[in-house]
Amino acid sequence: MDTQQIQSLWANTQTSLAGFQKDQSETCRKEALAQITKLQRALEQPKDAILKLSYQPMVFMALKVAHDMKVFPVLANATAPVSVKQLAAAKPANPLLVERIMRLLVSFDIVEEPEPSAYLPTAIAKEMVNRPAIGTMESLFCEFLPILQKTPEYLAATNYQNPEDPMRAPLQYTHNVEIDGFSWLCEHPAALTRFNDFMEGQRANRVHWGDWFPVQERILAGADSNPERALVVDIGGGRGHDLMLFQKRFPDAPGKLVLEDLPSVIDEAASDLNACGIQGVKYDFFKEANPVKGARVYYFKFVFHDWSDEKARVLLGHVVDAMEAGYSKLVIEEYILPDRNAEFLHGTTDMAVMIFCSGLERTRQQWKSLLESVGLQPTFWTRENDGLGVIESVLPVANGTNGTNGTNGAAH
Numbered sequence: 001m002d003t004q005q006i007q008s009l010w011a012n013t014q015t016s017l018a019g020f021q022k023d024q025s026e027t028c029r030k031e032a033l034a035q036i037t038k039l040q041r042a043l044e045q046p047k048d049a050i051l052k053l054s055y056q057p058m059v060f061m062a063l064k065v066a067h068d069m070k071v072f073p074v075l076a077n078a079t080a081p082v083s084v085k086q087l088a089a090a091k092p093a094n095p096l097l098v099e100r101i102m103r104l105l106v107s108f109d110i111v112e113e114p115e116p117s118a119y120l121p122t123a124i125a126k127e128m129v130n131r132p133a134i135g136t137m138e139s140l141f142c143e144f145l146p147i148l149q150k151t152p153e154y155l156a157a158t159n160y161q162n163p164e165d166p167m168r169a170p171l172q173y174t175h176n177v178e179i180d181g182f183s184w185l186c187e188h189p190a191a192l193t194r195f196n197d198f199m200e201g202q203r204a205n206r207v208h209w210g211d212w213f214p215v216q217e218r219i220l221a222g223a224d225s226n227p228e229r230a231l232v233v234d235i236g237g238g239r240g241h242d243l244m245l246f247q248k249r250f251p252d253a254p255g256k257l258v259l260e261d262l263p264s265v266i267d268e269a270a271s272d273l274n275a276c277g278i279q280g281v282k283y284d285f286f287k288e289a290n291p292v293k294g295a296r297v298y299y300f301k302f303v304f305h306d307w308s309d310e311k312a313r314v315l316l317g318h319v320v321d322a323m324e325a326g327y328s329k330l331v332i333e334e335y336i337l338p339d340r341n342a343e344f345l346h347g348t349t350d351m352a353v354m355i356f357c358s359g360l361e362r363t364r365q366q367w368k369s370l371l372e373s374v375g376l377q378p379t380f381w382t383r384e385n386d387g388l389g390v391i392e393s394v395l396p397v398a399n400g401t402n403g404t405n406g407t408n409g410a411a412h
């Protein structure tokens, strides 16, 4: 164990924590967390670290079982310790089984055990009663884990080629099917519901683009005031959660908000969309020209990462055909990977899209090449310490200007 390294990590941690305590800066909080993670790694014995890492799926299983046994709704509002008997009564389940599951969750700081076999919730346990959190856990457990287990076998069978065909990803190998992952979800309604819940939770604590991107200046200022014209079309927008947040943030913005997705997804979202006045359109972005022409914004979040460049170009071709040069903008909200030291979430999401649909996360250069290959001119907007960026693209207009005056690489 390198004690000098530990001293230096501890000093860095204290500096970041002091910065966070001073002005609650997100940059300092994330830096402190990164330093603490490194410090923990440096303090761990390597053999113990490997053992812990390999046992990690047990914690995930315990979380799922605790959810299934309805532990979290009982715990979430508790102000006094809840006994194992009370928790077991919720399902009901065997108290000894509940105790064994809770033991693991306590060791992982998901719940507290202030007295033997009696529990209090942490902030994580309190979150586990909300639909997006439950969906995230359930979709990853029920749909992704079985595929994950088969992925090494699949990669060996394909001689370690990078998966690029969405019809031949680890998902198809696992389930022996010949449809893409999203069509497969549409054929399995319970899995589709879990996935759409997961999508609602995927943004997690990262802020909505409307909260930091200069929407007023870059989108609304030049938007047509005609109420019949589309302002934002969210393509592959799931249940429309990003549009709903946009609507809340900009209630007086002119024009229609339109959600486009596969028929089963639009059907699932229909009543919520109607209630908000968002137009739902059943649309397959590979098969058809986009029915909404000349919108101010064609918005995609976490869609292009599902597809290889080849497939993405088909999708982009339909968007480009629908865009009006000098007016329409393509807005992509996705991870823009750094050239080195990508974060845990970048790497894990990259694996998730790889196994599900042969997708991939992209660096700035990869995004630039992809978008320029279909004639678009991208401007990158990134926030400090947050891999989730906005790529705003326009079509070139006849006089050679692109209609944007943002700075490539602007940090906001």
Ligand SMILES: C[S@@+](CC[C@H](N)C(=O)[O-])C[C@H]1O[C@@H](n2cnc3c(N)ncnc32)[C@H](O)[C@@H]1O
Pocket (backbone or CB within 6 Å): 182, 199, 200, 202, 235, 236, 237, 238, 239, 260, 261, 262, 265, 283, 284, 285, 286, 300, 301, 302, 303, 306
């Ligand atoms: C990873 S999810 C992203 C959902 C949403 N944009 C978000 O960030 O929460 C991808 C979305 O693309 C949709 N999708 C997949 N294939 C599609 C297709 N061929 N046509 C239209 N939508 C599709 C899925 O149904 C899903 O809602």
